[in-house]
Amino acid sequence: MHLNYHFLRYLAPALSDAFSGAEITASFSQSKDELIIETERAGELRFIRVHLLPPQVYLSFPTQYARARRNTIDLFEELIGDVIHTCTVFSFERALRFDLASGKILVLKLHGNRSNVLLYRGDSTAPALLFRNEIKEDKTLDWRSLERPIDLTWERFESLTGNAAQFLPTLGAIPRNWLKERNYPESDLKTKWALMQEILDLLDTPLFSLVEKEGEVTLSLLPEPNPISTHSDPITAVNELFYKALVIGTFEKEKNQLLKGYTDQLKKTESYLKKSSEKLEELKNTPPPSQLADVIMANLHQFTEGVQQVELENFYTGSMVKVSLKPNQKPQDLAESLYRKSKNRQLELDQLEKTIQAKRVLETELKEKLQALGEVRDFRGLKNFQKTHKEDIRDKKDAESxxxxxxxxxxxxxxxxxxxxxxxxxxxxxxxxxxxxxxxxxxxxxxxxxxxxxxxxxxxxxxxxxxxxxxxxxxxxxxxxxxxxxxxxxxxxxxxxxxxxxxxxxxxxxxxxxxxxxxxxxxxxx
Incomplete structure (x- = not known):
């Protein structure tokens, strides 16, 4: 719910308190999906960090941020020297508005994968600057159109027959699930109204919980049974969400991708070793074709003209074996073919043994890498691992190109x-x-x-x-x-x-x- 209007209406006044009177001293980006605005007030720094990589759209307002010396670019440079007056939320909309001393307006539009940062000059209805220029509709977006007041009276609720999505489209997934769990869709109109009033009361309580569901950390304004943490300050809540969902989440995602890659490779290697070892054992336990060739060459006198099939004693095993010739095929030619197959068979055995040996070495290496990676607990350790095993990482990336x-x-x-x-x-x-x-x-x-x-x-x-x-x-x-x-x-x-x-x-x-x-x-x- 961190992009939800019902949270932003608590975040906006808190940001006003934190940034009112702060001078913008820098505005830059170190990745194409993130904008950082540095501000200073009474000698203290605070940053506005907007991360807009869909679906990971997050806000953070840290008091420390180390700008890199390389791979960084200045953006929204006309903000430099301007002063933030207030921060407000647009009525029933997922957007924040920063009013500046110069009369400019900075808008943070938090519309999921259509999120953007827009700068308006004076009375201009169209933005002068966009952070994400690829969103074409934002080039003509009038910031005033973001104000969307909603009538929350019983009369309107009744006219909509209790349709929650139409009555309050800003609810979001977590409150909608709360209503669904209480049989809202099947309830009568009076019960629906009572449930709607109850959820609105809950949303009017400034308590923010971080919860983990299905491996993802989210922010909730509703009472949660087992929250990771609970906060009364929205800035603290959103900062912790940014760290847990984006920083730690990205670490775990990268680590899990590496683990999956090595695990998949190990499974393939183990499967190959099993099948190849069985094949090698089968080849070793099967008499080579040269034995039959020897039997044929020792009994050439039995292949009289016109005879296509004879039964011979295999002096290697003591058993009888039938030898059939193709039309116009000489027994010598068949023996030669069997000797050739036997030679190729030996080459195949040698090749198989060499490959199995190499695969066993690879199996050991993969197990060692999985053990080492499993012990990694933070980004620094992960980066060191990636540096040590950069050939593996490079090979994976190179394979895509x-x-x-x-x-x-x-x-x-x-x-x-x-x-x-x-x-x-x-x-x-x-x-x-x-x-x-x-x-x-x-x-x-x-x-x-x-x-x-x-x-x-x-x-x-x-x-x-x-x-x-x-x-x-x-x-x-x-x-x-x-x-x-x-x-x-x-x-x-x-x-x-x-x-x-x-x-x-x-x-x-x-x-x-x-x-x-x-x-x-x-x-x-x-």
Whole structure:
């Protein structure tokens, strides 16, 4: 209720007492959403601090404020040297008015995300200066139109059949909830009138409580069962609200965002370790394809002309195994294919072990960061943490401005270009020559990069997943099967003067996949 008329009517006279006769000595901003006005009276300083970042619109009137040496700008400079006479609230409106000795009027319009600070000269009906120039309707706002007297008689209440929102639109959420809890909407007219008089009596009691609800600190003029604090001075109340809701609230928000980022990353890392460890164990416990190749090569004499299937004894296990040849396939060719698969399988095992080892190190680091962050109790500690882990913070911010989407799959990072121009930037400024480049064949679409990071072989599953993304982010998105070409990034070059995203490709191979997007992967596996 700190922006509510029923609170502002107590705040205005208190501000008159605090600022009457005070000379404005400075007016500046250190962020685009906050204005600070410095005043001096009898050698004592007091500040008017207006924070207008929606939805965090707050007022504060501290006696101390340290202006930064850099990143600060003077605003409303014609206020300098002027003297504040009085502060008043507009009738039934969320706005304060400061009358100055020069005849100028400074208006604080507290209309949620349309809040603003406006300066009027003399008898001018339109503001001479605005703090937030983007609010176009304020450029012609007549301050006199903010006066909105309301008739609170029984006759008007009866004519509105007790409609609380029409009778007193300044009530605000907390008083409306108070009425709702007492069955106001279902009550008869006389009962509604009695409840309305009761809430008005409560609002006429100058007692201000700070309460926390759903993680947010708010100000209430109504009796609260478990308030954080209760005040009789509105300036003290609004100052404490500013500190608890904005300063501490911002600290907790930043800390929680970091905690969430690390926690999400830890969950993904732990999930990868679980799945990859199971996969590694499965691969280790499965006989390599080379064993079957050895059996075939030892029994070539049994593959007589025209025989497509034979049953052989696996001398590694002592069991019988059926070997089937494709039409026109020689047993030697099948054995060669199995030896190649076995070699690739060993490479996959080595890659998987290396990645699991790296992920275990990352898991330990993330747990240490979460523990350290959990012990942070104030902004200073948070800033020190952010400074120590600035790479994490920078990477998160940089990810938002990268020219590509980033996906993680089985320990590999996959990039997907966001636009034709971004495709060029990704290839030119981020990809390395050993990375794998992919693109839907003969169709417009995003370039896709598989980051190799020193690895010599990309597992087939990773290759297929990246190809699915390349097909999904292309004109072949709706096809059942889509051809995707791939090669090392060093064989992809930009031709001077060619259109954005257009490249020349050498030594490409083609893989057929179904287009599957990032949100469809889980469903596709089921």
């Amino acid at each position: 990268l020219p590509f989407k980033v996906f993680e799959y089985e320990g590999f990072t996959i990039w997907v270009g966001k636009s034709a121009k971004d495709n060029d930037e990704m290839l030119r400024g981020f990809a390395r020559k050993e990375d794998i480049w992919m693109h839907a064949r003969q169709a417009a679409g995003s370039h896709v990069i598989i980051r190799m990071r020193g690895m010599t072989v990309v597992p087939q599953r990773v290759l297929e997943r990246a190809a699915q993304l390349a097909a999904f982010y292309s004109k072949l998105k709706s096809d059942t099967l889509a051809p995707v070409m791939y090669t090392e990034a060093k064989y992809v070059r930009k031709v001077k003067g060619s259109a954005p995203g257009s490249v020349m490709v050498d030594r490409e191979k083609v893989i057929l996949v179904s287009p599957i997007g990032p949100d469809q992967e889980t469903a596709a596996k089921k």
